[in-house]
Amino acid sequence: MTLSTAQIRQKFIDYFKRHGHQPVASSSLVPSDDPTLLFTNAGMNQFKDVFLGSEKRSYTRATSSQRCVRAGGKHNDLENVGYTARHHTFFEMMGNFSFGDYFKQQAIEFAWNFLTQELGLAKEKLLVTVFSDDDEAFDIWENHIGVPKEKIIRISTSDNFWSMGDTGPCGPCSEIFYDHGEHIWGGPPGTPEEDGDRFIEIWNLVFMQYNKQSDGTMAPLPKPSIDTGMGLERISAILQDVHSNYEIDLFQNLIKASAEVVGTTDLQDKSLRVIADHIRSCSFLICDGVMPGNEGRGYVLRRIIRRAVRHGYKLGAKDIFFYKLVKALTSEMGEAYPELADQRPVIEKVLKVEEEQFSKTLSRGMAMLNDVLRDLEGDVVPGEVVFKLYDTYGFPADLTADVAREQDYTIDEAGFEASMQQQRQRAQQASNFGVNYNSQLTTDHTTEFTGYTDEQGEGQVLEVICN
Ligand code: ATP
Ligand code: MG
Ligand code: MG
Ligand code: MG
Numbered sequence: 191m192t193l194s195t196a197q198i199r200q201k202f203i204d205y206f207k208r209h210g211h212q213p214v215a216s217s218s219l220v221p222s223d224d225p226t227l228l229f230t231n232a233g234m235n236q237f238k239d240v241f242l243g244s245e246k247r248s249y250t251r252a253t254s255s256q257r258c259v260r261a262g263g264k265h266n267d268l269e270n271v272g273y274t275a276r277h278h279t280f281f282e283m284m285g286n287f288s289f290g291d292y293f294k295q296q297a298i299e300f301a302w303n304f305l306t307q308e309l310g311l312a313k314e315k316l317l318v319t320v321f322s323d324d325d326e327a328f329d330i331w332e333n334h335i336g337v338p339k340e341k342i343i344r345i346s347t348s349d350n351f352w353s354m355g356d357t358g359p360c361g362p363c364s365e366i367f368y369d370h371g372e373h374i375w376g377g378p379p380g381t382p383e384e385d386g387d388r389f390i391e392i393w394n395l396v397f398m399q400y401n402k403q404s405d406g407t408m409a410p411l412p413k414p415s416i417d418t419g420m421g422l423e424r425i426s427a428i429l430q431d432v433h434s435n436y437e438i439d440l441f442q443n444l445i446k447a448s449a450e451v452v453g454t455t456d457l458q459d460k461s462l463r464v465i466a467d468h469i470r471s472c473s474f475l476i477c478d479g480v481m482p483g484n485e486g487r488g489y490v491l492r493r494i495i496r497r498a499v500r501h502g503y504k505l506g507a508k509d510i511f512f513y514k515l516v517k518a519l520t521s522e523m524g525e526a527y528p529e530l531a532d533q534r535p536v537i538e539k540v541l542k543v544e545e546e547q548f549s550k551t552l553s554r555g556m557a558m559l560n561d562v563l564r565d566l567e568g569d570v571v572p573g574e575v576v577f578k579l580y581d582t583y584g585f586p587a588d589l590t591a592d593v594a595r596e597q598d599y600t601i602d603e604a605g606f607e608a609s610m611q612q613q614r615q616r617a618q619q620a621s622n623f624g625v626n627y628n629s630q631l632t633t634d635h636t637t638e639f640t641g642y643t644d645e646q647g648e649g650q651v652l653e654v655i656c657n
Contacts, residue, residue: 195426195440196526198309199255202284202420205308206253209300211286214254216527219478220487226355228263228487229475230256233285234396234417240289241359241398241415250291255284255422257527259471262490268497268588272464275387275427275434279494280471282422290413294397297416298330301366301393309429313337315369317389319379321362322346327397331364343380352396352417359411361399365391368424370433392428393420436463440522444469447518452507461501468498469515470523472541477533482544493586495544500589503552510549513541548584555583559590563597573605580606581613 193201203213217236221227227235233256239245260267261279270277286300305311318337320327322344331337353360367379367389376386396417400408423435430438436445444466449457452465475491482492495512502511516538524531562575571594579585591601 192431193426193429195422195438198426198429199282199284199422199526201308202304202422203253203255205304206251206286206300209251211251211253212247212249214252216254216256216282219257219259219475220480228490229259229261231258231260231263231265232256232417233258233283233419234287237287237289237417238354241354241417243413247289250289252287252289253285254287255282255526257281257474258283259475261471261494268494269592271467272460275436276390276421276424278423278435278467278470280467280474283419284422284425285417285419287418288416290415293399293414293416294327295330295334297395297397297418298327298335298364301395301418302335305366305393309425311368311428317341317343317367317369317378319343319345319350319365319367321350321364324362324364324397327362327364343378345380349379352394352398353402357402357404359398359400359415360402360408361397361414363394363396365395366393367391368428370428374433387433390424390427392424393418436466441466443522444515444518447515448502451511451514452502452505454505459505461505464501465498465512465515468494468501469512469519472498472512473516473519473530473537474527476537476540477527477530481540489586492544493588495541496548496584496586497589497592499545499548500552500556500593503556510542510545512545513538516541551583555579555585556593558583559585559593563594563599566599569599571599571601573602573607573609576601576603576606577609577613580610 207213214236217230219230221230221235224235224238230236233254234241236254236256237252240247257280259280260277262268267277268279271279286297288297305316306313316337318331318341320331320342328342328344331342332339350363350365351360352363365379369378370388370390372388374386374388375383376388377383378389379391396419397414398417399411399414401411402408421435423438423441426438426440427433427435432438435441441463445457445462448462448465448469449455452462454462456462472491472495475487475494480487480491482488482495484492498512516534520531520534524534530537559571559575559579562571571590576585576587576590579590580587587601587603587606591603594601
């Protein structure tokens with residue numbers, strides 16, 4: 191029997207619960223007490239102070255399935271969506287944690303037993319990495335678990351050494367990879383072809399054993415701890431016998447719903463994968479209180495919404511469509527996340543308003559960009575063009591880059607930044623004269639949305655984004 195994604199999540203939590211771990215609910219995508227973090231990007235975030243020893247809990251072992259967004263900040267997978275089989279902007283990271291309780295050997299045993307016994311994965315398909323100096327982990331994998339030497343790869347880069355920041359708890363990691371088979375391009379970790387999707391990392395085990403001092407020295411932690419993270423969608427792909435995360439039950443249902451609302455029948459189109467990915471991050475961000483805006487978290491959300499809308503437009507959407515997918519998402523994930531079902535009306539409303547707003551300028555911006563690309567000499571879209579698209583048509587620079595990339599062009603980011611800087615200076619000078627340009631420029635006529643045609647009247651006033 192093939193397990194659904196929802197069942198796999200439950201199996202993970204149940205397994206660790208049976209082994210003495212306290213199930214803990216996912217925390218919000220907006221970190222409550224960590225201004226250094228844009229969005230929650232790992233299961234350990236909510237336990238940061240417990241690892242640091244400044245917060246005490248009534249348990250020393252925990253397990254969770256944490257919603258994560260990696261669309262900005264240190265971890266940013268936005269550009270990977272639609273291009274790799276394994277990355278999302280929103281995903282769930284399942285983890286087990288030990289706060290000074292068990293350490294390396296038991297963490298490795300738990301992970302291996304869960305994968306090979308509980309889930310029944312074939313041992314031959316698995317390989318592992320360890321940090322180059324971590325002989326202890328190498329020895330456990332080889333002699334205790336019985337993984338053949340040639341399948342234990344020593345990695346010396348920061349990929350296999352985790353730290354919370356410049357100082358504080360840190361330690362080596364060991365990552366577990368799954369071989370999806372020779373027919374898929376890519377090499378094992380540590381080889382030049384590792385960026386391919388043949389060997390996919392499924393689980394990262396972090397052994398927190400040092401406290402890094404400001405002078406760079408590593409003091410051993412009195413109580414070494416464990417932090418692990420396994421991508422739910424990646425393990426679902428393996429168990430459902432498909433290669434890409436986008437082929438699992440949950441994503442197939444979202445892709446079908448996306449195809450329906452934009453009116454296409456080609457389920458293989460990569461734009462559908464992007465839309466299916468983005469409806470998850472956008473809905474959950476709004477659910478957790480982020481509102482589209484022009485800076486910070488709100489601007490990241492706005493950028494993702496606009497990217498999704500542009501992909502729908504590319505597929506020929508005739509009408510406002512994005513908010514309609516909240517229903518399908520709620521059927522997929524509302525049981526695990528009741529707050530999603532509760533917030534559904536709000537999420538739909540916000541997405542609808544955002545799309546209506548952007549739809550006023552999208553087709554004309556696209557017409558301009560396509561003209562530029564057609565006549566472009568070289569392969570870099572000039573910064574002034576990127577700025578004009580941003581300033582006049584509301585195209586975030588990464589959206590322009592996304593369109594350009596589809597035709598093998600890049601954008602001049604430095605040139606764009608320079609134009610932005612000039613605009614800020616102009617605004618500054620203007621405000622010195624006591625004129626509020628922002629209020630003069632932002633004229634938001636409410637026009638009736640009449641579909642994504644290229645014939646919107648010239649009289650329509652454009653939204654001007656002022657930073
Ligand atoms: P990769 O090298 O594939 O980008 P990572 O090393 O950045 O992954 P970690 O930071 O170790 O990932 O996160 C722990 C686990 O979370 C990974 O092993 C993977 O299963 C999952 N994961 C990480 N990033 C994503 C993502 N963008 N989408 C889906 N799953 C992810
Ligand atoms: Mg990554
Ligand atoms: Mg990795
Ligand atoms: Mg990793």
